[in-house]
Amino acid sequence: MSVRIAWYGKHFGEEPPLVGDESQGSGTIFFSKCNLKCCYCQNYQISQENLGKDYSEDELVDIMIDLQKQNAVNINLVTPTIWWQTIVPAIKKAKKKGLTIPIVWNSNGYENVEVLKNVSDVVDIFLPDFKYGFNELGQKYSGVHNYTDIATEAIKYLNEIRPELILDENGIAKSGLIVRHLILPGQTESSLCAIDILSSINKKIYVSLMAQYAPIYKSTENNELRRTNNEEEVHKIFTYLTEKGMLNGWTQDLDATDCFVPDFTKQNPFEQSL
């Protein structure tokens, strides 16, 4: 079986424990296609338009080994869920060929527990999104009726199997769980509900709150998504997270300058953001 990959290489745009220093980076593999259809997808060229090239299982093994040779601190599998049946044997083969760096499962959170059980033996760090605090928003923006239900069950399971984020002596993540949440303009209630759900699972979960939403792709079809977040709504959500006692993780500044949309038609889609 093959997989479709849009780009692979060292990437520095992830949370600090997943990146290391300038000589390291996250060995990132962007898989094409996605099981969600988010109207604001920054990676729509690959997730919705299927840009990419097909690679065999053995070629995927070689890519992982090559990224390790380039001094990457991990293998970061982005939007891997639909390809899990090829990815799992490829990781096993790569480990036999000397792959030792941690494997990161960088997903949208919309995946069944059964799939996660199948990958759990070979994946060290789970990095799911938790996009919406209620199902209605998943229907409206991502085209599925049960996002919150499915993602909640997924994160409950991941919290059971990876309850702690374990770092090495240099602060590089070796195993664990980090949950990402993108704040959407005008959707504060959804973010507060998402925090309620996460805090009810485990207040110690590492949460990466991202504030830098930018209108793109089909997002402008929704009036409320035609703007960026404002300080008031972002501050409210950051404050709520702290009040709920969720103190582990990272928050992205609203005025950070890394609001960059990759262009996967380029040899290096992230050239300007490096």
Ligand code: SF4
């Ligand atoms: S889950 Fe991520 S990659 Fe998939 S459509 Fe949504 S934003 Fe794009």
